[in-house]
Amino acid sequence: MKVVIAIDSFKGSLVSEETNESAAAGVRDACPDAEIFTVPLADGGEGTVDALIHATGGQLIKCSVTGPLGKPVTASYGLLGDGQTAVIEVAAACGLTLVPSAERNPLHTTTFGVGELIADALSRGCTDLIIGLGGSATNDAGVGMLQALGYSFRDAHGLEAAHGGAALAGIATIDPSSAHPKLAYVRIRVACDVDNPLHGPEGAAYIFAPQKGASASAVAQLDRGLAHFAALIREQLGRDVQRMPGAGAAGGLGAAFAGLLGAALTPGAPLVLEAAGFDRLLEGCDFVITGEGRLDGQTARGKAPHAVAHAASQRGIPVIALAGDVAPQASELALLGITAAFPIVAGPVSLEQAMVPDAAKEGLRRTTKEIFRLITTVLRRP
Structure with a gap:
């Protein structure tokens, strides 16, 4: 299984490299043999x-x-x-x-x-x-x-x-x-x-x-x-x-x-992805993981996860989006190439608690692990 991970920073909590590595750890927990590639994400601004x-x-x-x-x-x-x-x-x-x-x-x-x-x-x-x-x-x-x-x-x-x-x-x-x-x-x-x-x-x-x-x-x-x-x-x-x-x-x-x-x-975002060689990484890819701190209606307006989803969906690759919070409007993102979106917060917590870096890393790893445990179980069925 080949997985490409390109998650934006969780503003005020984790930089893009940290969100990517946390999700990658979750994939490895569920699927140790997976081929994983990470692409730090940015939109031309800071980072x-x-x-x-x-x-x-x-x-x-x-x-x-x-x-x-x-x-x-x-x-x-x-x-x-x-x-x-x-x-x-x-x-x-x-x-x-x-x-x-x-x-x-x-x-x-x-x-x-x-x-x-x-x-x-x-x-x-x-x-x-x-x-x-x-x-x-x-x-x-x-x-x-x-x-x-x-x-x-x-x-x-x-x-x-x-x-x-x-x-x-x-x-x-x-x-x-x-x-x-x-x-x-x-x-x-x-x-x-x-x-x-x-x-x-x-x-x-x-x-x-x-x-x-x-x-x-x-x-x-x-x-x-x-x-x-x-x-x-x-x-x-x-x-x-x-x-x-x-x-x-x-x-x-x-x-x-x-x-x-x-x-x-x-x-x-598309310019940064092009410079990072994102399209080349999509060759032979089975799943793409993207995300940001909050997935909502603004995500569709040219933000980095939208660019990732658009590029992957053009190749028919399923896209999993992870975020600290998934707003109700995020359901519209399915039209933009995001197959499914998941919040990483385990239960009712304050925003301050959710943004603690260690908590965000653990949430990303745990959620990704559960998603890919399901995926690998389904794929192994006769």
Whole structure:
């Protein structure tokens, strides 16, 4: 029997590697001869680098870059096992957690460090970049990142644009002539699970900037800057970034990647599974196990277990989903490829008790053991 396990983290309790290993132990308890493969799961956000390093036998690269406040920070990215693919979470260089609460202001924070991480990866010979958006403290439409990669953005007086979203409204010219030469030969895929436009009521400023410390007046100022920048890109480069779904992601980094660097913006979980070689593991597979902390109606909206179930069901492979809690709406997941879903909690307990790591591990192992004890018993019947 071949079993592939790809369970997401149980937020606040277990990381993906721990959920996978706990379920794998349960399968081995019931079926010692089973061939088991685990794939750490992520959706492009926090944990993506670690998941793909683990899945491909890669390594973590650390370097000093410019943080969101313009001060040096130590950031990491993943160099995957093929030696040619880098995985970068933008939050490592411009994340909200890098900025003290009292200093959060997207009028001034920059994505310059993201560009420095990309430049470092290019210097190591990487030809394929996977970028995880999310968790940024910025709203500069990726201008800082592009400056670090050689782009020039000048105002009407010929001065280079300063860091931060406040500078967007003053940009008069975009000059890509000195862009990093290796950008022309690199494939960039961006994990992006939102479709917000760059500016407007549903854009980067109005939807995301308040949680990054922007006041109401700052939000309006940022939105005007984003609108000006979008018009400038359209006039000078002939690209309509406002019409690109996801352009408003991560404070407008989506627009920079898709509109100026030619990147593809794709849902995060399928992108991570592809990079981890998930489809290859499904060959000859008898059962797939997936799951997350809570299975509910949100699971169907592009979350990682949905991507796992979709890929497996395309091959006709039964999918077992495990979770700390299975909401009534989860029954709808059968339409998305999940064969059966099971809660791992043994009895009435508080949320705090259920989230104790050892309790969650034991619940995963016990539930998986019982499921596969049933499966093996049925399969052995004459």
